[in-house]
Amino acid sequence: MESRIDLQKTKAVIFDVDGTLYTQSRLRKKMLFALLRYYAKRPWRINDLAILHHFRAEREKRAGYAIGNLEQAQYEWCADKGDYTISRIKQVVDFWMFNFPNKYLHACMYPGVKAFIDTLRQHQIKIGIYSDYKAADKLKAMHIEADIVVCSTDEKVDQLKPSPEGLLHIAQKLGLKPEECLFIGDRQELDGECAIRANMPYLIVDKKPFSKFDFYHKLTLPLAQLVA
Secondary structure, rough: OHHHHHHHHHHHHOOOEEEOOOOOHHHHHHHHHHHHHHHHOHHHHHHHHHHHHHHHHHHOOOOOOOOOOOOHHHHHHHHOOOOOOOHHHHHHHHHEEEEEOOOHHHHHEEEHHHHHHHHOOOOOOOEEEEEEOOOOOHHHOOOOOOEEEEOOOOOOOOOOOOOOOOHHHHHHOOOOOHHEEEEEEEEHEEEEHHHHOOOOEEOOOOOOOOHHHHHHHHHHHHHHEEEE
């Protein structure tokens, strides 16, 4: 797919977040130790781990969900798997998924991400973000600014990948055609399929070992050699 992409003709690059801007393997190791430390001292709250498992698993089972009210439905799916209240699920998910990990994200970013985004800016190429999960706080933690940030649970999207609604919404808000944008993700079955359904060019991150990761460097180099 990469050989067909011409960034000189691209007017916006849209990024997925988890696994695309940072390596999840590094983050998961840090989170595992944090979870073990926390619940070793609070064994009476160990059911929180089941909540986190079911929340993620039930979302994965419903790829492409487009029935409506996704923001609330995702918590109800989890509640149906055990004796959990919606308020407790939200509390656990907000803390462990949307807040606590953020302090680790900057150290887990893929090499070359910032340089690539800076180069896109120099060439007046718009930056978009489309994630199935809330991303605004994650971007702040990574010191990344975007022209538009969209989540699948946003009211105007309300659909999970690989539904193309999120990408189409971003293109429309930027005043661009889908074919004028490039979507970068990390999962062919979700991000790649989402782009295909939106008729948008896309790339899937080449997940080499962290020390050899050069995906963004390869994208930056030809752009950096051009006069902005």
